[in-house]
Amino acid sequence: MSAGLPRRRLLGLAGAGVALAGAGAAVGVVAGGNDRPAVENTSGLASAVPFHGEHQAGITTAAQDRMHFVAFDVKTTKRDELVALLKEWTEAAARMTAGQEAADGGAVGGSAEAPPKDTGEALDLPASALTITIGFGPSLFDGRFGLADRRPEALIDLPHFPADDLDPARSGGDLCVQACANDPQVAVHAIRNLARIGFGRVSVRWSQLGFGRTSSTTRAQATPRNLFGFKDGTRNVKAEEPDALRDQVWVSREDGPDWLVGGTYLVARRIRMHIEIWDRTSLREQEEIIGRKKGTGAPLGQVEEFDEPDLHVKGTGGQPVIGVDAHIRLASHESLSGARILRRGYNFTDGSDGLGHLDAGLFFVGFNRDSRKQFVPMQTALSTHDKMMEYVEHTGSGHFAVPPGVREGGFWGDTLFR
Numbered sequence: 001m002s003a004g005l006p007r008r009r010l011l012g013l014a015g016a017g018v019a020l021a022g023a024g025a026a027v028g029v030v031a032g033g034n035d036r037p038a039v040e041n042t043s044g045l046a047s048a049v050p051f052h053g054e055h056q057a058g059i060t061t062a063a064q065d066r067m068h069f070v071a072f073d074v075k076t077t078k079r080d081e082l083v084a085l086l087k088e089w090t091e092a093a094a095r096m097t098a099g100q101e102a103a104d105g106g107a108v109g110g111s112a113e114a115p116p117k118d119t120g121e122a123l124d125l126p127a128s129a130l131t132i133t134i135g136f137g138p139s140l141f142d143g144r145f146g147l148a149d150r151r152p153e154a155l156i157d158l159p160h161f162p163a164d165d166l167d168p169a170r171s172g173g174d175l176c177v178q179a180c181a182n183d184p185q186v187a188v189h190a191i192r193n194l195a196r197i198g199f200g201r202v203s204v205r206w207s208q209l210g211f212g213r214t215s216s217t218t219r220a221q222a223t224p225r226n227l228f229g230f231k232d233g234t235r236n237v238k239a240e241e242p243d244a245l246r247d248q249v250w251v252s253r254e255d256g257p258d259w260l261v262g263g264t265y266l267v268a269r270r271i272r273m274h275i276e277i278w279d280r281t282s283l284r285e286q287e288e289i290i291g292r293k294k295g296t297g298a299p300l301g302q303v304e305e306f307d308e309p310d311l312h313v314k315g316t317g318g319q320p321v322i323g324v325d326a327h328i329r330l331a332s333h334e335s336l337s338g339a340r341i342l343r344r345g346y347n348f349t350d351g352s353d354g355l356g357h358l359d360a361g362l363f364f365v366g367f368n369r370d371s372r373k374q375f376v377p378m379q380t381a382l383s384t385h386d387k388m389m390e391y392v393e394h395t396g397s398g399h400f401a402v403p404p405g406v407r408e409g410g411f412w413g414d415t416l417f418r
Contacts, residue, residue: 003211006137013136018050019360022402025221026081028350029192030258031254034279035071037283038389040366042335043113043221045057045128045129045130045182046126046127047126047127047129048061048099048127048130048184049061049097049127049128049129049130049131050316051093051094051097051098051132051406052094052405052406052407052409053304053405053406054404054405055250055262055263055264055404055405056130056133056134056263056402056403056404056405056406057097057131057133057405058131058178058344059132059147059179059217059249059342059344059367059402060132060218060239060245060249060342061129061180061239062129062218062219062220062221062239063180063213063216063217063218063344064130064131064180064181064183064187064209064213065128065181065211065212065213065329066180066181066182066183066184066187066209066211067123067178067179067180067187067208067209067211067213067344067346067363067365068179068187068191068207068208068209068210068345069176069177069178069179069207069208069209069268069365070172070176070177070179070183070191070194070195070204070207070208070243070361071137071172071173071174071175071176071204071205071206071268071398072173072175072176072195072198072202072203072204072205073173073174073176073202073203073205073208073280074140074144074174074202074203075200075201075202075203076200076201077144077145077294079144079145079146079185080415081201081407082145082201084418085197085198085201085290086134086411086414087410087411088197089134089160089197089198089411090406090409090411090412091103092095092194092197092411093132093190093192093412094406096122096130096132096189096190096193096331097127097130097131097190098127098315099126099127099130100120100124100330101117101118101122102117102119102197103117103118104117105117105118105305105365105406106118106120106241107119107342108123108416109119118193119189119192119193120233121185121188121189121192122186122189124186125185125186125189125319126182126183126186127186127189128181128183128186129181130179130180130181130184130186130187130190131178131179131180131181132177132178132179132194132275133177133178133179133180133266133402134175134176134177134178134264134402134403134412134413135175135177135178135400135401135402135403136155136174136175136401136413136416137155137173137174137175137176137399137400137401138155138156138157138270138399139149139172139173140152140175142290146170147416150257150259150416152251152257152260152401153211153256153258153401154255154370154371154372154398154401155265155373155399155401156371157399158371158375158376158397158399159266159376160382161379161380161394162383163383163389163390163393163394164383164393164394165393165394165395166394166395166396166397167396169205169206169349170206170208170270170395170396170397171206171396171397171398172205172397173205173206173400174202174205175202175400176182176186176266176398176400177191177194178266178344178365179191180344181341184209184211188209190397191207206246206396207351207406208268208348208363208396209365210269210347210348211344211346211349212224212225212346212347212350213344213346214226214232214233214343214346214362215232215233215236215271215343215344215345215402216233216236216238217236217238217342217344218235218238218239218240219238219239219240219310220227223297223305223319226273226345226347226362227273227275227349227361227362228273228278228286228290228361228387228391229286230286230290230292230294230297231292231297231305232362233294233306233343234297234343234347235260235328235332236305236365237249237341237342237343240269241353242412243315244340245342246368247369248263248339248340248341248342248368248374249342249367249368250262250263250264250369251264251265251369251370251371252369253272254328255369255370258415259403259415259416260403260404260415260418261400261404262404262405263402263403263404264365264367264368264369264370264402264406265369265370265398265400265401265402266364266365266366266367266398266399266400266401266402267341267364267365267366267367267368267370267371267397267398268364268365268373268395268396268398268399268400269363269364269379269394269396269397269398269399270296270363270364270394270395270397271361271363271364271392271393271394271395272359272360272361272392272393272394273360273361273362273391273392273396274357274387274392274393275358275360275361276358277391278391280321281356281391287300288300288323288326289325289326289327289378289387289388289391290327290328290388291309291322291323291325291326291327291328292305292328299328300320300321300323300326301313301315301321301392302323302354309322309323309328309329309332309399311329311332311334315391316396317414322389323387324385325385325386325387326387327382327386327387327388329386330378330381330382330386331378331381331382331386332401333418334380336374336377336381338375338376339368339373339377340368340376340399341368341374341378342366342367343364343365343366343367344365344366344367344369345362345363345364345366346362346363346365347360347361347362347363348360348361348362361392362392367402372398373381403415
């Protein structure tokens with residue numbers, strides 16, 4: 001296959017386009033409450049997302065259906081080797097998000113006596129809206145690479161929250177890479193090839209596969225459901241809210257440091273859900289714990305999903321309709337001095353725990369302008385007062401500074417290494 005051609009050959013692309021266009025025409029976009037879509041258009045599932053830009057893709061990009069998230073430890077101690085790796089990764093990521101193989105020559109176009117430059121499992125697959133997003137963990141700034149004085153003040157080691165049961169083998173990391181796509185094989189291919197390129201310079205610390213997004217990042221998307229069966233992310237920051245993105249997501253010059261302006265902070269949390277216990281809980285109690293109706297997603301006391309929650313209305317006996325320990329109350333910006341987070345979470349199922357219970361839950365990925373002022377207060381409130389904490393436990397965690405987007409001719413994090 002020519003390195004300059006997309007992974008899927010022209011005939012295949014034509015067939016995929018016809019099939020997807022037909023699906024989009026058949027499904028369409030049906031208006032729900034408050035002009036929100038009840039069913040989303042699927043016609044762009046195979047298309048490519050631009051790699052270069054002011055911000056990295058994979059943040060405000062319409063959330064794809066699948067994710068492969070990985071945290072790496074950097075093994076080299078040489079700054080120039082780390083920079084060289086980031087340049088190689090950037091080139092490979094730009095190619096793969098465009099639907100091409102990871103390197104020129106690819107899986108079968110090079111020497112038969114040498115290992116292929118692409119692992120090949122994505123041959124003949126379209127770009128599938130692949131996005132690849134990188135972040136830098138606190139440990140990258142420990143002095144090995146002359147970056148200690150460039151660590152952002154907001155890039156804190158997250159505190160231990162009440163009821164945390166974190167596994168060190170599922171937490172931390174010098175670097176993180178989030179690959180999202182509408183085809184799981186495309187997402188896995190991206191991570192596999194970056195790991196292959198980084199062999200000897202980085203090693204995988206931990207990773208997580210996710211299916212079924214649990215947030216919408218654009219108003220064109222219908223609200224998905226988590227493994228508790230509830231609509232998730234109804235009040236998420238959306239791509240169509242430039243003021244909210246400016247105030248809640250993107251690092252500004254007044255925040256500092258200069259190298260991170262236009263970037264953001266990524267918080268990853270692996271949240272195991274004890275679904276067997278939840279499944280034996282009454283519908284009424286489930287809805288009271290969440291603060292929403294399970295069917296419509298409407299806040300308790302309201303009619304439609306996108307009706308604003310009324311946190312003051314009282315019910316029988318003078319008690320709030322949305323309880324003081326309800327999840328949506330504690331996570332609301334009204335309860336957090338206006339703080340919001342852009343979420344891109346995914347469901348996961350990692351087999352069983354050996355005791356007859358599914359190891360399943362939510363892989364939370366959130367982006368915010370300053371985790372100290374947004375995520376930490378939110379998680380403190382939830383971990384302390386949320387009734388849902390009886391049904392979940394946080395088993396993995398990571399915090400990363402996400403640099404701004406890559407300009408033409410640049411590389412991931414080039415502003416940090418200037």
